Amino acid sequence: GQNIDQPTEMTATEGAIVQINCTYQTSGFNGLFWYQQHAGEAPTFLSYNVLDGLEEKGRFSSFLSRSKGYSYLLLKELQMKDSASYLCAVLDSNYQLIWGAGTKLIIKP
Amino acid sequence: DADVTQTPRNRITKTGKRIMLECSQTKGHDRMYWYRQDPGLGLRLIYYSFDVKDINKGEISDGYSVSRQAQAKFSLSLESAIPNQTALYFCATSVGHRDTGELFFGEGSRLTVL
Numbered sequence: 001g002q003n004i005d006q007p008t009e010m011t012a013t014e015g016a017i018v019q020i021n022c023t024y025q026t027s028g029f030n031g032l033f034w035y036q037q038h039a040g041e042a043p044t045f046l047s048y049n050v051l052d053g054l055e056e057k058g059r060f061s062s063f064l065s066r067s068k069g070y071s072y073l074l075l076k077e078l079q080m081k082d083s084a085s086y087l088c089a090v091l092d093s094n095y096q097l098i099w100g101a102g103t104k105l106i107i108k109p
Numbered sequence: 110d111a112d113v114t115q116t117p118r119n120r121i122t123k124t125g126k127r128i129m130l131e132c133s134q135t136k137g138h139d140r141m142y143w144y145r146q147d148p149g150l151g152l153r154l155i156y157y158s159f160d161v162k163d164i165n166k167g168e169i170s171d172g173y174s175v176s177r178q179a180q181a182k183f184s185l186s187l188e189s190a191i192p193n194q195t196a197l198y199f200c201a202t203s204v205g206h207r208d209t210g211e212l213f214f215g216e217g218s219r220l221t222v223l
Binding site: 004008035041042043096097100102 | 149150151152153154199211212213214215216217
């Protein structure tokens with residue numbers, strides 16, 4: 001079966017750095033996405049990785065290792081507004097998105 | 110105004126009632142999707158449509174039906190609602206490139222079935 005694993009919840013301090021991991025086992029791979037979802041709101045796109053390595057976009061970076069079936073989202077200089085759920089999703093061989101359950105990130109002052 | 114609009118945003122109904130959730134988009138995208146989201150679970154695909162004449166079942170289509178009335182409109186129906194269909198429902202759109210999975214979501218429709 002297809003599976004996306006990510007921690008259920010993480011806590012971090014304002015101004016700090018946090019890394020949210022995602023491991024996947026899917027039938028094929030055509031890219032990995034990270035989305036941010038604030039409570040009660042729609043998910044919004046953060047990043048897309050299809051090749052190994054690190055993609056940096058401002059305070060957020062996303063890393064991919066296809067051989068390990070592993071990705072992480074790195075958030076720097078955390079702000080209170082970063083409190084949200086972070087969803088990992090993989091595009092499989094049929095170009096269907098397989099979603100993880102999401103990681104709820106709590107930021108403390 | 111939102112590019113992807115869902116109505117209603119909240120609905121409480123009773124078991125056995127017919128419910129329709131509507132989605133309209135101004136993004137000009139061909140692909141439209143209906144997902145449901147439950148606590149502790151990932152988004153699950155109910156139905157998707159790559160154009161007006163193309164409708165496909167997702168992983169959890171039982172108990173649901175859809176209609177793609179136009180490129181901009183995609184409706185989800187629950188013919189006879191049951192309590193385990195209580196969930197947050199999202200409509201989403203995407204462009205038609207095979208290697209681009211970025212989805213644009215509506216604001217969600219929270220459905221409660223009593």
